Amino acid sequence: MVVEGNIDHGSSSTPSNPVQETPSVKLLTFNTWGLKWLSKYRKQRLRAIADELSGRFTAVPIPGIEFVELGRRQSHFEQYDIVALQEVWCQEDWDYIVMRCGENYPYHRIFYSGIITGPGLAILSKIPIESTFLYRFPINGRPSAIHRGDWYVGKSIAITLLQPIGGNTCPLAIMNSHMHAPYALQGDAAYACHRACQAWDFAKLANLYKKAGYAVIVTGDLNSRPGSLHHRLLTDETGLVDSWEQLYGQQDLEALRKMKPAEQIMYGCTTCDSNLNTWRFHKRRDEACRLDYALVDPECMQPIAAGARFTERIPGIGSFSDHFAYTCTLKLLPRASSNIPRSIIFSQSRERLLQRYVNYEEMLQCLTQYVVTAKRQRFLRYTHFVLSLVVLLFSCVLAFMTNLAAIFWVLFTTVVCFTGTLDVLMAFMFGGKELRALREVELEVIGVQQYLQTQLDVRDKP
Incomplete structure (x- = not known):
């Protein structure tokens, strides 16, 4: 049984004490920034994360922070029942995590998909894992964006179904993901349409598991700011609630941008682009945001605590990752056996339905704008191929009629053939x-x- 977020393997009950405490689970989600060759001090940082999760303290508090929650070392080992990780892309890092954390988290899984390494998603659990499933997003960047890599790693949703904790609570479905990254706030590099399509698929899958009787938790680095279309699709379409907003209310983002960095973490849980993070110290104060979430089903669980974690620093290296982690403690509510699964439309207010209608309009507009871009890019690639054929024919004629060095024409025609063929493919x-x-x-x-x-x-009819 899980009590107050920790699994109690050694507890026992007697017939004379039939009272059961309300079970709860403690979740941690953490983008570990584990890119091979590109992430600074990757091996040292991933090993430090594993050491911290296993109770071997290595970090020190952020110097000069007046807030107790950010400036102190935990006086006791903070245990989590479920740890959802993103950007674990090196096998040696995962092997070390399993070796270090295997005693505390006997159930674990890393997911493999994509052309290079995989989506970087992994889970550690104290609760037995019943089954797992990986769903790859069909719309996920472009292969031409080699320098960004989202298409090559195969961004996905890693779904983990856990063994039911109690006889009167719904089993947990952990849906861990790392959605396509925005490389700009506006324009094509923002990849807003790609994330919107991913959030749309995400919401449909979450609804399927809800209808199957699971307590759904959507977690991970969703690369979506609070209130964005992607965030609204994941909540309005599913009925899931943002665990942080459920506890502390919808926050004034303009006021949050003006706060000091430590206050932003305390009151806004800004897990990304905080200049208190040593890998993001160059960021402006107003760039700090919350991208790491736990969206939960309010009919099955109730958030009772939440906050940023892994805000300390590794001596001689810096922060654990370019993100801070997010944790929340969820009280599991008794299962309502009489509830019959219905369409979410029937359970939502008219105002919520109107908001969903607005979401659809914005989604269709987003799709229309990006389709123009996609068609233009495809046309340019076909045009490049045709021009390559023309240039190739012209260069062959020119090479035959002149005495220029043959090696030059060989190299030139090779480049033309390769780039033209690549674009047409x-x-x-x-x-x-x-x-x-x-x-x-x-x-x-x-x-x-x-x-x-x-x-x-x-509903409008009298």
Whole structure:
């Protein structure tokens, strides 16, 4: 049984004491920044994370911080029942984590998918794992963005179904993900449409597991700011609540930007781009944001505590990662056996349904704008291929008619052939696939929007 977020393996009960304490689980989600060759001090930091999770303290508090919660070393070993990790991309790092944490977390799994290494998703658990499933996002960046890598690692949702904790609570479905990163706030480099499509798929999967009777927890680095379209799709479409906002209310983001960095962490749980993080010290105060979440089903669990973790520093190195971790403690609520799964539309207020309608309009606009970009890119790749054929033919004629060095023409024609062939392959094999996937999402959104409109019309009738 889980009591107050920690699994009690040694407790026993007697017939004379039938009272059961309310079970709860403590979750930690952490983007570990484990890119091989690119992340600074990767091996040392990942090993320090494993050491901390296993109770071997290595870090020191942030110097000069007046807030007790950020400036002190925990007086006791803070244990978590479930640890969801992102960006664990090196096998040697995962092997070390398992070796160090195997005693505290006997159940663990890393997920493999994608062209290079995999999505970087892993889970450690004190609760037995019943089964796992990996869902790869069909819309996930472009293969031409080699320097960004999202397409090559295969961004996914790692779904872990855990053994039921008590006889009267719903089993847990942990949906851990690292959605496509934004490389700008606006424009094509923001990849806003890609994340919106990922959030749409995410919401549909979460609803399926909810209908199957699971207590769903959507967690990870969702690369979505509070109140963004992606964040709204994950909450409005599923009925899940943001565990931080459930405890502390929807926050004034403008006021948060003006706070001191330590206050931003305390009151806004800014896990990303805080200049208190040594790998983000160059960031402006107003760039700090919250990207790491635990979205939970309020019918099955209730958040009772939450906050940032791994804010300390490793001596001689710096912060544990370029993100801070996020933790929340969730009290599991008794299962309502009489509840019959219904469409979420029937359980939401008119105001919430109208908000969903606005979300659909914004989603369709986002899709329309990006489809123009996708078609233009495919056209340019086909054009490049045709021009490559023309240049290749012209260079062959020129080489035959002149006495220029043959090696120059060999190199030149090789480059022309390679780049032209690469572009036509991407245009044919990826460009069409992406456009069809975008069209599929568009039709899904239109279908749900039309159904929602009929339900609003029914409610409006006297």
